[in-house]
Amino acid sequence: MKPSEIRELFPILNQEVNGRPLVYLDSSATSQKPVQVIEALKKYYEWDNSNVHRGVHTLGSRATDAYEGARAKVVRFINARSEQEIIFTRGTTTAINLVAGSYARSICGEGDEIVITPMEHHSNLIPWQQVAKATGATLKYIPLQADGSITLEDVEKTITDRTKFVSVVHLSNVLGVLNPVKAIAEIAHRHGAKMMVDGAQSAPHLKVDVQDLDCDFFAFSGHKMCGPTGIGVLYGKKELLDAMEPIEFGGEMIDHVDLYDSTWKELPWKFEGGTPIIAGAVGLGAAIDFLEDIGLDAIAAHDASLTAYAMERMLEIEGLSVYGPQKNRVGLVTFNVDVVHPHDLATVLDAEGIAIRAGHHCCxxxxxxxxxxxxxxxxxxxxxxxxxxxxxxxxxxxxxxxFGHELG
Incomplete structure (x- = not known):
């Protein structure tokens, strides 16, 4: 299917903004939603809306089947080993905080090390700052090269036998850098450390195989991959999730409750306290079906071609600076124009019907x-x-x- 044909499946794109056809270039912040996802959400709310797991009536059974069916689709999408390794969360941020607050705090102590990079989104930086403060561990950073990439040589120098946890973004939301997380995981494991991958940007664009990457944890969000907001996924190796304690408590996640003590359900439900994100999971499942119908390899090839074309055209503009590698970047171009503040730039482009992002990008x-x-x-x-x-x-x-005329 051609991109122009795919575009017709996204109702929001068939509009004018400020009197001009919309050009949406802010998918790293959130992607738009195809009609298939919108219809799946509509159908759920019109026909199947009910709480899950507890009810025995027909609507409850249908809602439970849809919710757990979405979990099975995630297993297939990232090649997890079983549905027990898939935890539904509110998004990547919640997933990372769960691992930091439950697993990392339990294994880190004075003199231990947590390793990340300076390119991390705040969601994959602040939780590790908090773990370090709470446990006395040291937070270390893999240095960046001049173009914003990292080298395995520097990874080898940074990760030591005192490193307990490594957490690295798969695809940078600013630099477009695709990090060698499989190789980093191998180095981390060689030193006895565990490895988490922030896949918020990579899952929408690339075929992800968590068994091949051999990461211990992987997190991503539905809203960046054509799904609804408010739904995300934490993948974790079963033996690690089994060893973790929940950090949210209430209904759904319990097995037995006494007046002074309680026990938890088995995986994955012990981490999904309260009414779960049912409609979000249904929408995420529809988004996965949509992306797989088009093909992740086809999406990756299109992204590469379009990003290369954008780099070629934009570097022709005098006074425009691009941040990150000139080649082998994925899905975005981060830049500045000499005489224009990025917020002014975004405002003027919006008047032309063009949506881009301006700011620090949570980095x-x-x-x-x-x-x-x-x-x-x-x-x-x-x-x-x-x-x-x-x-x-x-x-x-x-x-x-x-702006050149204004300044002149």
Missing amino acids: QPLMRWLEQSATARASFYLYNTEDDIDRLVKGLLKTKEY
Whole structure:
């Protein structure tokens, strides 16, 4: 299916913004939703809406089948070993906090090390700061190369026998860098450490195989991969999840409750306290079906082609600086234009019907490393075309000319 045909499946894209056809280039923040996902949510609420697991009536049984069916789809999507390894969460942030607050705090102590990178989203940085403060562990950073990438040589130097936990973003939401997480996991395991992968950006764009990566934990969000907001996934190796204690308590996650003590359900339900994210899971399952119908390999090839085209066109603009590698980047271009603040740039482009992101992208330490207070970011997905890039370039030239005259 051609990108122009795929675009027709996304109702929100068939509109005008400020009198011009919408060009949506902010998919790294959240993707748009195809009609298949919208219809799945509508059908659930119109026909199957009920709480799950506890009821014996027909609606409860249908809702439970839909909820647990979505879990089975996630198993297939990331090649987990079983449904016991799939925990539904509110998103990547919640998944990382669960691992940090339950597992990492239980294994880290004074003199131990936690290793991350300076390119991490705040969601994969602040939880580890808190673990380090609570346990006395040391937070260490794998250094970045001049283009924002990391080398395995530096990974080898940073991870030591005192390292207990490593957590690395798979695909940077600022630099477009695809990190060698499989090799990092191998190094971490060689030193006896556990490895978590922040897959919020990679899961929408690349085929993920958690068994091949051999990571201990993997987290991603539904809303960045054509699914609804408020639903995410934590994958964890069963033996590690079994050893972890829940950090949220209430209904659904219990086995037996006495006045002074309680026991928990088996995996995965011991980590899903309260009424679960039923509709979100249904929508996520529909999104997985949609992406697999198109093919993750086809999506990855389209992303690579479109990103290369965007880099070629945008680097033709005098005074435009791109951050991150010039080649082998995935799904986005982060940049600044000399005479224009990124917020002004985004505002003028919005007047042209073009949606981009401007700011620190929840990566303030990385912004300081780049020596920038903020940057602009255009991010692409399966529904974008080269025409969208051409519109962006035209808008950038117009903005640069306008501010050049204003400053002159």
